[in-house]
Structures are given as structure tokens and as C-alpha cells.
Amino acid sequence: MLLSNWNNYPRIEAKLEDLRTEGQALQMLEMNRYCIPRGLGRSYGDCSMNRFVISTPKFCRFISMDSNRGILECEAGASLEHILRVIIPRGWFLPVTPGTSHVTLGGAIASDVHGKNHHLHGAFGSHVLDLRLLTPRGDILNCSRDKDHDIFEAVCGGMGLLGLILSARIRLVPLESVFIRQKTLPAKDLDELMGFFQEYQAGTYSVAWMDCLQKGKKLGRGLFMLGEHCRAGEAPHAELLPPATGGARLPFTPPCRALTNPGIKAFNSLYYTLNSRRKGRSVTDLKSFFYPLDGLRDWNQLYGPQGFLQYQFVLPRCSSGAGLQKILQHIHSFGLHPYLAVLKLLGPGQGPLSFPMPGYTLALDFPIRAGLFSLLNTLDRVVLNLGGRIYLAKDARMQKDMLWQGYPRIKEFLNLKKRLDPENKLSSLQSRRLGICQNPY
Numbered sequence: 001m002l003l004s005n006w007n008n009y010p011r012i013e014a015k016l017e018d019l020r021t022e023g024q025a026l027q028m029l030e031m032n033r034y035c036i037p038r039g040l041g042r043s044y045g046d047c048s049m050n051r052f053v054i055s056t057p058k059f060c061r062f063i064s065m066d067s068n069r070g071i072l073e074c075e076a077g078a079s080l081e082h083i084l085r086v087i088i089p090r091g092w093f094l095p096v097t098p099g100t101s102h103v104t105l106g107g108a109i110a111s112d113v114h115g116k117n118h119h120l121h122g123a124f125g126s127h128v129l130d131l132r133l134l135t136p137r138g139d140i141l142n143c144s145r146d147k148d149h150d151i152f153e154a155v156c157g158g159m160g161l162l163g164l165i166l167s168a169r170i171r172l173v174p175l176e177s178v179f180i181r182q183k184t185l186p187a188k189d190l191d192e193l194m195g196f197f198q199e200y201q202a203g204t205y206s207v208a209w210m211d212c213l214q215k216g217k218k219l220g221r222g223l224f225m226l227g228e229h230c231r232a233g234e235a236p237h238a239e240l241l242p243p244a245t246g247g248a249r250l251p252f253t254p255p256c257r258a259l260t261n262p263g264i265k266a267f268n269s270l271y272y273t274l275n276s277r278r279k280g281r282s283v284t285d286l287k288s289f290f291y292p293l294d295g296l297r298d299w300n301q302l303y304g305p306q307g308f309l310q311y312q313f314v315l316p317r318c319s320s321g322a323g324l325q326k327i328l329q330h331i332h333s334f335g336l337h338p339y340l341a342v343l344k345l346l347g348p349g350q351g352p353l354s355f356p357m358p359g360y361t362l363a364l365d366f367p368i369r370a371g372l373f374s375l376l377n378t379l380d381r382v383v384l385n386l387g388g389r390i391y392l393a394k395d396a397r398m399q400k401d402m403l404w405q406g407y408p409r410i411k412e413f414l415n416l417k418k419r420l421d422p423e424n425k426l427s428s429l430q431s432r433r434l435g436i437c438q439n440p441y
């Protein structure tokens with residue numbers, strides 16, 4: 001089949017085989033010379049792509065749930081959406097969640113995903129108690145912070161290259177209601193936007209939408225959003241109902257890119273103005289706050305058949321202000337604007353290939369068109385010179401030096417790779433492009 005991840009770039013011919021049982025997992029690893037695990041393909045790029053792919057979403061049994069202590073164990077293919085349906089009615093929530101619930105437990109661990117609370121609560125891996133890993137040699141390792149600590153840390157963010165995560169136990173957080181108290185603050189420029197992150201850094205969830213089409217005095221203007229879980233007494237109703245599943249589908253497949261620069265500029269201005277007027281406090285539900293894009297199931301098709309790239313980088317806190325300005329200026333000078341820009345504050349990272357570091361991360365969605373790769377190469381230099389790095393789960397094009405300089409613990413990872421997978425059996429298009437694996441495609 002023709003395979004691509006969420007951003008529809010790149011696309012390759014691949015053979016996908018559904019994993020249903022642990023026994024099959026071993027057989028698949030034995031039978032296929034080079035392969036990579038894949039969850040729901042919500043990464044933007046080629047990290048879960050290879051000619052042979054172990055598809056995990058059907059490997060999704062719930063193994064145990066301790067409703068008193070909030071500890072859940074499931075197979076790696078279980079989706080966060082499914083997990084939420086089980087845990088919310090029991091009064092628990094995910095300690096960390098990305099901006100979509102359509103990712104698997106294995107994918108969330110392998111990318112060590114972060115949420116809007118990273119500055120306080122760390123990434124997904126910080127809440128994994130232990131996991132079972134099938135190595136390419138056929139061993140099943142039970143790893144945790146106490147046992148095989150180095151492997152455990154490296155698997156969180158290890159992009160599926162050290163072994164197939166079979167199952168994991170995660171610690172949940174208590175939930176009193178399915179509502180979020182949200183505060184929205186308009187920021188007239190980048191300084192004000194970053195000032196809000198600083199001022200509200202004790203707040204649980206924070207995120208900002210940025211209007212990247214503005215220049216001059218309005219450069220980096222945006223909307224800062226802060227969220228806290230409502231206590232039981234504050235919520236509009238007391239029932240613990242999980243977010244509604246599914247979402248509307250596009251009524252047609254756009255023949256070419258449906259989004260255009262003038263359209264986005266008009267939308268951004270309207271969005272900013274309306275939300276600036278409505279600024280202040282509101283109460284919203286979990287889906288609207290955490291998963292706003294899950295309401296339109298195939299929004300990625302709006303970018304048309306050529307797909308899009310998400311460029312997500314992090315800059316150390318000390319260089320973030322000047323760095324973000326530089327990045328926005330380069331974007332303007334190339335005349336290629338992102339259609340969506342989301343800014344978050346991160347805290348320290350954990351594993352050798354985990355993305356987070358204390359600083360600001362900006363995620364930019366660009367339609368693929370002439371000049372884009374050249375712009376992103378220019379942005380790479382800014383990011384690298386300022387001590388930042390690119391998120392591997394959002395990467396489809398960076399070159400080897402971005403990995404080797406941006407992730408200073410790469411050698412640690414490669415030593416583990418040599419130990420657990422000396423033949424580089426687990427490899428992706430990305431791992432070959434970045435020089436982690438040298439084997440042929």
C-alpha cells in the first residue's frame with residue numbers, strides 16, 4: 001500500500017502487517033530483515049515508515065486497571081482515545097496528553113510526547129512505571145527506572161529503534177470533572193506573549209496560538225491560553241463522561257491545496273480579534289481544550305495531495321526571545337508563512353533522544369511548496385546556533401548534523417542500539433536519513 005504519516009509526506013510503497021498477539025511480534029521480527037513499528041501514524045514525517053511496517057493498533061488489550069491507585073496497564077496499540085473512555089468514568093485522566101487523542105500508547109512512549117503541562121509535569125515517559133520491550137534479538141525486557149534504567153530512558157523518545165514496546169503501566173492523575181477553567185489573554189507581540197508564559201508558569205496547562213502573518217510591531221502577536229481542571233463543585237455537571245468519539249469528515253477531498261495565504265491571513269485576523277474581545281475566563285470541555293482538531297477527522301487533507309510539513313523546534317530559555325524573532329523574520333523574508341503556529345513552554349527532558357529541554361517550542365505547519373526546504377534549512381542553522389533542536393516525531397527532512405549536534409546524548413543511544421539491535425533490524429526512513437542506521441532500504 002501507499003503509506004504516509006499525518007502530513008502526507010513522504011509517501012512510499014510499504015507492506016503493513018497487523019500485530020494482534022505477542023507471538024506474532026516475534027515472528028514478524030524474525031521474518032523481516034528490516035522493519036519499524038507503527039502506531040496510528042500521527043507523527044509528521046517518516047519515523048514510522050519502512051518497506052515493512054509492524055502495525056500495532058489491533059494489539060490493544062487492556063491488561064489491568066487499579067482504580068484505587070490510578071494505575072493502568074495495556075498493550076502498546078491501545079489509543080489514548082480508547083484509554084480515556086475507560087479511565088474518565090473511573091475518575092482518572094492522562095498525566096500528559098498531546099494535541100490529539102488518536103495516538104497509541106506505544107507511539108506516545110516512543111516519541112516521549114509532551115503536552116501543555118510539560119513545564120510542570122514532564123513528558124509522557126515520566127509517568128510510565130514500567131514497560132515490556134521485545135528486542136530484535138527476541139528477548140523480552142521488563143524495564144523501569146529501577147531495572148535496565150538506561151534502556152527504559154532511551155526507549156522513551158527512542159522512536160521505535162531499540163525494540164517493540166509490547167505493553168506499559170502508566171500512572172494516571174485523579175479527575176474530578178470533565179471541564180477546564182480556561183483563561184485567554186491576547187498578546188500584542190512576541191514579548192507580551194512570552195511574558196504571559198513567564199507570569200503564569202505555575203499554571204497547569206499553558207499554550208499559545210501565534211499569528212505568524214503579522215510583521216513589525218505586531219510580530220509574534222497571539223493568544224495565550226491557560227487551563228486548570230475544574231473541581232467537582234465548579235463544573236456545569238458532575239458526570240464523568242469521556243469526550244465524544246469521532247468527528248466530522250471533510251465532505252470532499254480537496255483536489256489541490258484548499259488553504260491559501262490570503263484566506264489564512266483573514267482567518268488569523270478574525271480569530272485574533274474575536275478572541276481578544278472574548279478575553280477572560282470561560283469553562284470548556286476536555287475535547288475542546290486538549291483535542292480541538294480531533295473534531296474534524298481529516299483536516300490534514302486541506303493541505304492537498306502534496307502534503308505539508310510541521311517544523312517543531314525548541315530553543316533554550318535564555319536564547320528563546322531573540323531566536324523566535326529571528327525565525328519569524330526569516331519566515332517573512334522568504335514569504336512562506338505557516339498556516340498554524342503553536343508555542344509552548346517546556347521543562348527538562350529525560351532520555352537521550354527525548355525532544356524537550358527547558359525553553360520554548362514552536363510548532364509551525366507549512367504547506368509544501370517551492371522554497372520551503374530552503375527556508376527550513378535556514379531555520380535549522382538558527383536553531384542549531386542557539387543550542388536548540390528539532391522534534392524527531394515532526395521531522396521529514398532534516399540532515400544528520402541536526403541530530404548529532406542537537407541531541408548531544410546521541411552516542412549513548414547508539415551504544416544501546418548496538419547492544420540491543422546489532423543488525424539494525426529496526427530502522428525507519430528517518431533513522432537512515434539521520435545516520436542512526438546504515439542498512440539499505
Ligand SMILES: Cc1cc2nc3c(=O)[nH]c(=O)nc-3n(C[C@H](O)[C@H](O)[C@H](O)COP(=O)(O)OP(=O)(O)OC[C@H]3O[C@@H](n4cnc5c(N)ncnc54)[C@H](O)[C@@H]3O)c2cc1C
Pocket residue numbers: 005006036037038039040041042043044047048056076077097098099100102103104105106107108110111112113114115158159160161163164165166293393394
Ligand atoms: C493533531 C496532532 C497534534 C499533536 N500534538 C502533539 C503534542 O502536543 N505533543 C507531542 O509531543 N506530539 C504531538 N503530536 C505528535 C504525536 O503525538 C506523535 O507523533 C505520536 O508519537 C504519534 O503516535 P502514533 O501512535 O500515531 O505513532 P506513529 O506516528 O505511528 O509512530 C511514532 C513513533 O513511535 C514508534 N512506535 C509506535 N508504536 C511503537 C511500539 N509499540 N513500540 C516501539 N515504537 C513504536 C514508531 O516507530 C515511530 O518512531 C501531534 C500529532 C497530531 C496529528
